[in-house]
Amino acid sequence: MEENLEVLEELHNVEAEIEDVQEQIRALIEKQERLYERKSELNSILEACKESENQVNNNASSSTVENWNAPFEWDSKADDLRLNIFGISSYRANQREIINAIMSGRDVLVIMAAGGGKSLCYQLPAVLRDGVALVVSPLLSLIQDQVMGLTALGIPAHMLTSTTSKENEKFIYKALEKGEGELKILYVTPEKISKSKRFMSKLEKCHHAGRLSLISIDEAHCCSQWGHDFRPDYKNLGILKTQFPNVPMVALTATATQRVQNDLIEMLHIRRCVKFVSTVNRPNLFYMVKEKSSVSKVVVDEIAEFIQESYPNHESGIVYCFSRKECEQVAKELRERGISADHYHADMDVNNREKVHMRWSNNKLQVIVGTVAFGMGINKPDVRFVIHHSLSKSMETYYQESGRAGRDGLPSECLLYFRPGDVSRQSSMVFYENSGLQNLYDIVRYCQSKRQCRRSAFFRHFAEPLQECDGMCDICAFSSEVKEVDVSRHAKLMVSLLQEIQTSDQRSTMLQLVDKMKVKQKEIGSDLKREEMEQLILHLLLDRALKEEFQHTAYSTNAYITVGPLAKQILQGKKTVKLEVSTEKKTKASVRLKRCLGSSGLELKLDELRKELSSIHGGILPHSVLSTQQISLLCSQKPNSLEQLEKVIGKLKTEKYGNKILEQIVKYSDFKPTDEQVSDGRAAKRSKTKKNLVLIESSGDEAC
Ligand SMILES: Nc1ncnc2c1ncn2[C@@H]1O[C@H](COP(=O)(O)OP(=O)(O)OP(=O)(O)O)[C@@H](O)[C@H]1O
C-alpha cells in the first residue's frame, strides 16, 4: 500500500513537471515565433535600407541613363516661371528633377513628405507644356485653395466639382473640346472621372486634339486600401492611363510605406514610372513628448501657457484631441484663458466646419482644436505647432498629424502629451483593427522612451536609414540623466495579483490594478509611485507579460489588464524588469524653442500687410500674398527698390504688391526699434542658436 502511495506521489510530481515543461515549451515556441516575426521585420528593414542606398547611388550614377539634374532645353523658361510667377527663389530637394522627368514625358511617382513642395512639381510643368493639365484631387477644400492660389498668380486654373456653376462648366467644356478660352490647369474630384461620361468624352476630345498636357493624381495614396485615406473613387483612376497612354502621369503622395507605393503603381498602371522617394525626415520639426497630468485643468493650463509664451503673435496651431466632447471642452477652456480657439469635429454640420476652417486659414482664429476628422484638407503652410492632447493610434497617424506643422519649411513644434491612462482609451478603439494594438504599442514605446531620439523612431518605422536629428527633439536637445530601476519584484507581485484576480473570476482595469497594487506592494516593503506603477504596467504590456482584454457594454468598450503569454518568466524570476526614470525632472529644465520670426517689428508689419492685401485681393489666403518664408527673406535682405524686391519675390508679386511692401520696409528702416524692444522681454538665456531657431533655456522656477 505504502509503495503504491509513493508511486502515486511521484506520478503526480512527474505529471506536474511535465505540465511545467509543456508550458515552458509553449512559451518558448511563442517566443520563437515572435523572434521569427521580428527577424523578418528586421530583414525587410535592411532590404529597404539597401534599396534606398542603391537608389541614392543609382540617382548619382544614372547620369548616363537618366540624369534628371542635367541641363534641359526648358531650364531658363522654368526658372523664369518659378521665380517670377510662383515667387519661389530656389528649388527644394527633388523638385527640379521631378519637373524635368515630367517635362520629358515620363510617368512619375513622387513620394515626398508633407510640405515638401509637391504642388509645384506638377503646376510648373502644367504651365510650361502646351495644352491643359488635368489634376485629380480628393477634397473640395483642397481644390478651392489650389485654384484660388493659382488664380492669384494669374495662372488660368479652374475646377469642375459639384459647386461649379453651369456657366463655368460650359466654359470648361468648350475649352476642353475646342481649345477656346484660357484654361491651363483643370482640377477635378475623382468622382468626375468615374461617374461623368460627359466629362470623359470632353477629355477624350481634348486628348484627341493633342491638348491634354499631363495628368496629375494628388494625394495618390487614396488609391490604396492600405493608405490612411482610402477613397473608393480613386480606385477607378487606372482608366486614365488606359485611355491616354501617351500623356505623362504624375502621382504624388506623402505616404511612405512600400505597400502603398506598390499598390498605387499597379492601380494607376504606371509600372514604368520614374520614382522619386524623398526622405520622411522633416528637419524643421521639433518633436517633444510631455508627461500629461491626470488633472485635466492642469493639462489645459500647460497648453495655454505654452501657446501664449511661445507664440505671442498668434501664430497658427492645431490641438488634436481624442473625442468630440473633449475638443469642445479644450477649445472652450483655451478661450477662457484668452486664446482664440475653436473646435472642429465630424459631428458639426459642414457649413460650421468650413467656417471654422476658413477663419483659421485667414489667421482670424489662432488654434483649431480638432479630432482626427481635421485632416487631409489642411493646406495651411504656416502652422507653427501641433499639440496632441492625447496620443495618436499609431506612429503613422502621428507622423501625418504632427506633419501638418511647418509645411513652409520653417521651425515648428510637435508636442505630444502622454499619460499611460490614455492608452486604454485608444486600445479599446483600435483592438479590432488589423494590427491595431501592435501599432498602438509602437507609439506607446515612442512616448515611453527616455533615451531614443524621437526622429530615429520615425526612420525605423518607415524603414529608412538613420539621419542626424541635430538636436531637434527633446531627447537630443536636453540632457537629463536616465537611471534604470530594478522593479522585478513589483512585476512579480503584479502578475501574481492579477492571477488571483482572474482566479476569482474578476477583472481589473489599469486604474483598479494600480489601486490594488498600492496596497499590495506594502508586502514587499516598497512604495512605487502611481505614475511608476502605470509605467510598469505599460512596460509589461509591451513585453507581453501582461495583455489587454476588451469587453463591450451597451455604451462603450472597456479595456482590462490580464496575465499575458510571457508572464511565467516574470513569476519564475527569470527576467529582470527595469524601469527608466529621468533623474532630472523635465519641467525643471524648461527649454523652449523659439522662432526668431515674429519677434521683429518689420515681420509683424509685413504679416499685417499680407492680411490686409489678401482681403483687398478677393479674399485669397494671406500666405498666397507672401509666404512666411518670403517675409523672413525680406526682413533679412531688406530690398529697397522694385528691382531688388523682384529678386526675392519675383516679378508678379512685385508688380501686384511691391509698392506697399517697400513702403513698410522704408518706414521700418526710418524708425527701427531693436528686437529686444519688440520681443516679449522675458528673462532668458540664449543657449544655442541654429538656422533661425533660438533655444531659450530658463530655470523651472522662473515665471516663464
Ligand atoms: N522650392 C520652394 N521654396 C520655398 N517654398 C516652397 C518651395 N516649394 C514649395 N514651397 C512652399 O511650401 C509649401 C508647401 O508646398 P505644397 O503645398 O506643395 O506641399 P505638399 O508637398 O503638397 O504637401 P502636402 O503633402 O501637405 O500636400 C507651400 O507654401 C509652397 O508654396
Ligand SMILES: [Mg+2]
Ligand atoms: Mg499637396
